[in-house]
Structures are given as C-alpha cells and as structure tokens.
Amino acid sequence: MNQRVDVIIIGAGPAGLSAAVNVLVRGKTLRIFSNSENYLSKAERIDNHLGFYNKSGKEMMDDFLNHAKSMNVEVENKKVVNILPFDDYFMVNANGDIIECNKIILAMGMSKVKEIPGEAKLLGMGVSYCATCDGMLYRNKTAVVWDQSHEAVKEANFLQGIGVKVIFVSKKPRSNELENTIEYVHGTIKEVIGNTKVESIIVGDKTIDCEAVFMLREVVAPTALIDGLKLENGFIEVDRNMQTNIEGVYAAGDITGKPLQISKAVSEGLIAAQHAANKIDEK
Numbered sequence: 001m002n003q004r005v006d007v008i009i010i011g012a013g014p015a016g017l018s019a020a021v022n023v024l025v026r027g028k029t030l031r032i033f034s035n036s037e038n039y040l041s042k043a044e045r046i047d048n049h050l051g052f053y054n055k056s057g058k059e060m061m062d063d064f065l066n067h068a069k070s071m072n073v074e075v076e077n078k079k080v081v082n083i084l085p086f087d088d089y090f091m092v093n094a095n096g097d098i099i100e101c102n103k104i105i106l107a108m109g110m111s112k113v114k115e116i117p118g119e120a121k122l123l124g125m126g127v128s129y130c131a132t133c134d135g136m137l138y139r140n141k142t143a144v145v146w147d148q149s150h151e152a153v154k155e156a157n158f159l160q161g162i163g164v165k166v167i168f169v170s171k172k173p174r175s176n177e178l179e180n181t182i183e184y185v186h187g188t189i190k191e192v193i194g195n196t197k198v199e200s201i202i203v204g205d206k207t208i209d210c211e212a213v214f215m216l217r218e219v220v221a222p223t224a225l226i227d228g229l230k231l232e233n234g235f236i237e238v239d240r241n242m243q244t245n246i247e248g249v250y251a252a253g254d255i256t257g258k259p260l261q262i263s264k265a266v267s268e269g270l271i272a273a274q275h276a277a278n279k280i281d282e283k
Contacts, residue, residue, distance in 0.1 A: 004100045005029040011107035012075040013038040015253025018269030026277035035079040036218040081130040083226040096133040103276040110254040113221040118192030126198025131155035139163040143212035152216040242272035
C-alpha cells in the first residue's frame with residue numbers, strides 16, 4: 001500500500017467518511033483509519049438527518065459505509081498512535097506502519113479519554129500507546145500493560161514473546177488467553193511515577209516498579225496524538241474551514257464540539273476535505 005498520500009483521515013464515522021468521499025471527489029489520495037465502533041451504530045432511531053427519516057443508527061451507518069465503499073474508500077482497522085509534523089508534511093504512525101501525508105483530518109468523535117497523572121509528562125519516555133511499535137525498546141526490562149482495549153491481551157502476549165517481562169493490569173478477571181508466565185494485577189492505574197522516565201506506577205494502594213507502561217486504549221486522546229493541539233472546553237478548536245491551530249491539521253464532527261449531530265459531522269467533514277484539497281492544489 002502507498003506510504004505517501006495527500007490526506008490521512010482518522011476516524012470513520014459520519015465526519016470521517018464524508019471527508020473521505022470529498023477528498024476523492026477532489027482527485028486526492030487518502031488513507032482512512034479506525035479501530036473502534038462508531039457510536040452512531042448504537043442509536044435506536046434517527047429522524048432529524050434530512051433524507052434519512054425513521055432509520056436506525058446501524059442502518060444509517062451501513063448506508064454511509066456502502067456509499068464510501070462504492071467509491072473505493074477502504075477503512076483500515078488500525079489505531080493511529082502518533083503524528084509527527086515536519087515543514088510541509090506529516091508522518092503518521094498507525095500500528096507501527098509509518099505513512100507520510102500532506103494534510104490530516106481528525107474525526108474520531110467526542111474524546112472520552114481521561115489521561116492519568118504522569119501520562120502526558122512521560123509520553124515517549126516509557127509511556128506508550130502501541131506495543132508493536134515500541135516493544136523492542138524494553139526487551140529484558142519490566143513493562144506494565146494496562147488493559148483498556150480488546151487487543152490488550154494479544155499485545156501483552158506479544159511483548160512477553162519478544163523478551164519483555166510483562167505485568168498485566170486489568171479490572172476484568174484474568175483472561176484464559178493471557179500467557180501463564182505473565183503476572184496479573186487486578187485494578188486500574190492511578191498514576192505513572194517518574195521524572196525523566198517511567199519508574200513505577202500506582203494501582204490502588206500498591207506501587208509497582210517498571211520501566212514502561214503500555215496504555216492500550218481503543219483510541220488515543222487527540223492531544224496525545226500530536227503535540228500542541230489547542231482545545232476549548234475539552235473539544236478541538238477550529239476555524240470556519242475546520243483548521244486547527246496546527247497548519248495542515250483539520251478536525252471535524254463531534255470532536256469539535258456541540259451540537260453533536262450527524263448533519264453537523266457530515267458537513268464539517270466536507271468542509272475540511274475541500275479546504276485541505278484546495279490547499280494542496282495551491283502548493
């Protein structure tokens with residue numbers, strides 16, 4: 001697959017798919033990533049999106065996906081864990097796959113991720129969101145895997161298999177699929193401790209020494225994806241063209257704030273895509 005495209009879209013809900021369709025209409029190349037179910041799919045009934053009266057959320061989402069697929073939009077089941085800006089392009093890390101692009105559209109929906117103390121401070125210094133990306137850095141070292149996604153057990157086993165000593169922290173009972181040699185701790189991480197690197201974590205009233213913490217959530221908080229992204233009241237701040245404070249990065253849909261409606265998401269995806277395409281043409 002092409003490792004350089006015009007636009008990368010993160011999120012495949014109404015905003016992301018609308019952006020994808022409009023990027024293609026403008027003759028630009030794209031890749032679109034999503035690794036979690038869209039909230040729209042769980043809505044019982046929707047009556048206020050013009051042209052889709054008395055539809056369930058799943059029916060509407062299926063229509064959106066079928067429309068996109070008919071235009072050869074392929075949604076890739078990958079989690080984007082990092083975005084690095086350069087002078088006139090970006091490098092995006094999707095499950096260890098590095099892709100270059102000219103523009104980025106963030107469309108992951110309303111972020112419900114709450115960072116814990118020490119997480120942001122030690123990101124890249126022992127705190128990681130991707131085991132397959134950073135696992136080799138911690139061979140023969142102790143790493144904690146925090147179970148917050150359906151892939152956590154698989155990634156913990158992977159780390160153990162490449163020589164990392166893994167401690168698995170989870171609120172759920174120990175999984176039968178977790179390797180027997182992996183230590184299991186019941187609970188949730190309250191804090192990551194360390195000055196210039198991870199030194200330990202706190203689970204309940206217990207301190208566990210480690211050199212890395214893998215926060216394996218389904219999604220990564222927008223501010224953790226790219227440094228310096230500006231928020232307002234917890235939502236990404238954008239202008240009328242859906243541009244964020246970082247040139248070349250756009251946001252669309254629920255991630256930009258209220259009203260949290262499908263019509264708004266679809267229109268914002270279109271605006272972001274068209275403006276991004278125009279800027280690429282200008283260059």
